[in-house]
Amino acid sequence: MKSFQSFRLDAADHCLWRGEERVIITPKAFDVLRHLVENAGRLVTQNELLEALWPETYVNQEVLRKYILEIRKVLGDQHKNPAFIETVTKRGYRFIAPVTDDSATELPDLSSPSAREKKARDETATPERESFSSKGRTWKLAIIPALVLVVAVTCMIGLIWLTRSRLHASSFKNNSIAVLPFTDMSPGKDQEYFADGLSEQLINDLAKVSGLKVVARSSAFQFKGKSEDLRTVGHELGVANILEGSVRKEGNHVRITASLIKADDGFQLWSETYDRDVDHIFEAQDDIARDVTSTLQIRLLKPAGSGISARSPSTNPEAYQAYLQGQYFIARGQDKEDLDKALSYADQAIKWDASFAPAWAQRSQVLQTMASVALIENKDGFRRAHESATKAIALDPNLATGYLALGLIQINHDWDWDGANASLKKAGTLEPGNADGLCYRAYLARYLGHGDEAIDLYKQAIALDPLRANFHLALGYELFFVGRNEEALAELQRAEELNTQISSLHLTRAKILMSQGHPQEALAEMEKETGEWEKFSGETMAHHLLRQRKESDAALKKLIATHQNDCAYQIAEAYAYREENNEAFHWLDRAVRQRDAGAPELKRSPLMINLRQDPRYAGLLKQMHLAD
Numbered sequence: 001m002k003s004f005q006s007f008r009l010d011a012a013d014h015c016l017w018r019g020e021e022r023v024i025i026t027p028k029a030f031d032v033l034r035h036l037v038e039n040a041g042r043l044v045t046q047n048e049l050l051e052a053l054w055p056e057t058y059v060n061q062e063v064l065r066k067y068i069l070e071i072r073k074v075l076g077d078q079h080k081n082p083a084f085i086e087t088v089t090k091r092g093y094r095f096i097a098p099v100t101d102d103s104a105t106e107l108p109d110l111s112s113p114s115a116r117e118k119k120a121r122d123e124t125a126t127p128e129r130e131s132f133s134s135k136g137r138t139w140k141l142a143i144i145p146a147l148v149l150v151v152a153v154t155c156m157i158g159l160i161w162l163t164r165s166r167l168h169a170s171s172f173k174n175n176s177i178a179v180l181p182f183t184d185m186s187p188g189k190d191q192e193y194f195a196d197g198l199s200e201q202l203i204n205d206l207a208k209v210s211g212l213k214v215v216a217r218s219s220a221f222q223f224k225g226k227s228e229d230l231r232t233v234g235h236e237l238g239v240a241n242i243l244e245g246s247v248r249k250e251g252n253h254v255r256i257t258a259s260l261i262k263a264d265d266g267f268q269l270w271s272e273t274y275d276r277d278v279d280h281i282f283e284a285q286d287d288i289a290r291d292v293t294s295t296l297q298i299r300l301l302k303p304a305g306s307g308i309s310a311r312s313p314s315t316n317p318e319a320y321q322a323y324l325q326g327q328y329f330i331a332r333g334q335d336k337e338d339l340d341k342a343l344s345y346a347d348q349a350i351k352w353d354a355s356f357a358p359a360w361a362q363r364s365q366v367l368q369t370m371a372s373v374a375l376i377e378n379k380d381g382f383r384r385a386h387e388s389a390t391k392a393i394a395l396d397p398n399l400a401t402g403y404l405a406l407g408l409i410q411i412n413h414d415w416d417w418d419g420a421n422a423s424l425k426k427a428g429t430l431e432p433g434n435a436d437g438l439c440y441r442a443y444l445a446r447y448l449g450h451g452d453e454a455i456d457l458y459k460q461a462i463a464l465d466p467l468r469a470n471f472h473l474a475l476g477y478e479l480f481f482v483g484r485n486e487e488a489l490a491e492l493q494r495a496e497e498l499n500t501q502i503s504s505l506h507l508t509r510a511k512i513l514m515s516q517g518h519p520q521e522a523l524a525e526m527e528k529e530t531g532e533w534e535k536f537s538g539e540t541m542a543h544h545l546l547r548q549r550k551e552s553d554a555a556l557k558k559l560i561a562t563h564q565n566d567c568a569y570q571i572a573e574a575y576a577y578r579e580e581n582n583e584a585f586h587w588l589d590r591a592v593r594q595r596d597a598g599a600p601e602l603k604r605s606p607l608m609i610n611l612r613q614d615p616r617y618a619g620l621l622k623q624m625h626l627a628d
Contacts, residue, residue, distance in 0.1 A: 001102040002037050009037055028226050029070045036085065036095040045092035054225055063222055068093060069497050087500055176213040176239040179203045181224040185248040195247040197324030198285065205289035207433035215239055216435035216465035234263025238466055243292055252278050258288050278317040319352035323359050336375055342366045357396035364388035364405040372412065372597060374566040382413040403427035404437055411444055412597040415624050420444050435464040439471060447600040451482040469499035477508050481604055485512050503531030507538045515606060519545035533563040533570060540574040569598035577607050585616050592623055600624055
């Protein structure tokens with residue numbers, strides 16, 4: 001038994017106590033807390049935690065941050081002024097509260113009459129319980145009279161929590177569902193990419209159903225590899241129904257088991273097992289999606305709700321498996337190695353079957369990401385991405401991801417606003433529940449100056465993908481653009497709770513603080529910024545506001561030296577903030593030539609106000625097709 005402040009952690013019974021009350025905490029969060037407590041005072045790296053708690057499963061570090069957030073809520077801890085868990089940026093966590101080992105607590109003195117009477121009652125009523133072994137010593141736990149009261153209080157707390165949970169779950173619309181990542185049950189445990197791909201495809205299929213709210217992949221996959229109580233999952237994702245299952249693949253044969261469950265009480269609405277050859281995997285996916293939709297329509301949805309239409313004939317299994325492996329690496333982030341692998345798998349899928357439209361859309365997505373982060377030459381990368389997206393649409397005009405890929409290219413590179421609007425509307429018609437599609441539409445609305453529309457669309461995207469930190473960050477940024485700073489700060493706080501390492505968060509918060517006349521606080525924020533160009537940009541502006549010219553110049557010099565090829569707009573923004581307009585326009589001209597994705601912000605950015613009366617400002621907007 002470990003104690004810290006008013007808490008006691010019982011590793012044997014997997015319980016956390018605050019005084020005499022048992023604290024509600026999910027099993028995996030308890031495991032994270034236990035590991036930190038057992039290593040109190042020592043920096044525990046993120047990799048150490050992941051290897052200790054998920055030894056044979058790939059788990060995104062964002063999942064770990066989610067459990068740290070849960071633990072902080074349970075303990076009443078604060079990220080900025082911690083009493084229990086200290087975050088060491090980019091490295092890990094340290095448990096800083098003093099911890100005592102209660103395993104050596106003295107046994108009660110049985111010489112007193114009251115103690116002898118209690119022992120006799122215990123021996124006749126309930127067998128004496130053995131506790132855990134600590135450092136090789138096994139101890140007996142005496143049962144105290146207050147145990148009955150503790151059990152009663154604990155049961156009452158649990159009942160209250162369960163009642164609140166059920167009431168909260170019942171408030172969710174019945175036409176809402178989350179597809180959890182299917183479990184790989186294959187003998188070699190080497191089909192994780194296949195199970196993930198199946199889950200993702202089912203999410204995409206169900207998102208096409210009118211009237212059905214489907215949680216997006218990034219939020220649903222936060223629960224990958226965990227045995228969470230479904231009430232907790234339903235509560236965190238805001239859904240009333242959960243689809244879960246498993247995949248067992250041997251050779252060319254695959255068995256898929258799927259179950260549709262009510263989140264509030266665990267009642268199973270439907271369950272089925274599908275045996276298929278990989279050659280007919282699309283058929284199995286269609287069957288599952290159609291069966292789930294039918295069940296939901298019978299029990300939950302209006303009969304008029306549209307169902308799943310049959311997809312085009314399946315491609316060959318090698319192409320499909322290469323596609324799934326590409327999706328796996330895309331989901332890992334923007335690391336060069338992962339993007340190179342994703343592109344390689346997309347090319348392999350196309351080599352196996354050049355008519356497979358999803359692989360062309362995947363290729364487009366990877367190429368434009370690589371071009372955006374300067375891993376490949378910008379103009380050529382976007383040209384190839386555009387060709388791939390167009391090819392995907394030509395092969396399958398009903399493929400939403402093709403239109404999404406094209407729409408994002410039209411926003412970030414072509415500055416074809418009408419074309420982007422048409423592409424994203426078409427994608428929205430095909431998959432009305434696609435959270436990325438809503439986010440892209442919000443992105444477009446922001447550039448066009450439609451602030452209220454952008455905010456509404458970001459909120460719709462968050463409703464479908466509530467645990468995605470960058471959605472909350474994007475909403476916070478838009479709220480800052482329209483001057484709703486307090487709401488913006490609240491969204492940034494939510495983003496930080498979900499992902500403490502997300503880049504641009506502290507820069508955005510610093511911009512708000514600077515607009516409010518708090519340069520010192522803004523500079524302190526920049527010390528926490530995880531993005532490189534973001535850090536240099538924010539420091540340039542904060543030091544300028546503090547009249548620290550030398551420091552501002554040094555930060556700006558670093559920004560130019562390291563990011564002149566991919567952050568020309570941000571360099572212009574820094575010069576504009578310093579009221580050095582000629583230099584600002586020099587870099588804006590370069591941003592427009594380079595097709596910098598940030599350049600369209602010129603129209604609305606609060607940091608570019610100094611430039612708006614200059615004739616060159618209107619000329620640049622005209623070049624970007626943003627002139628009123």
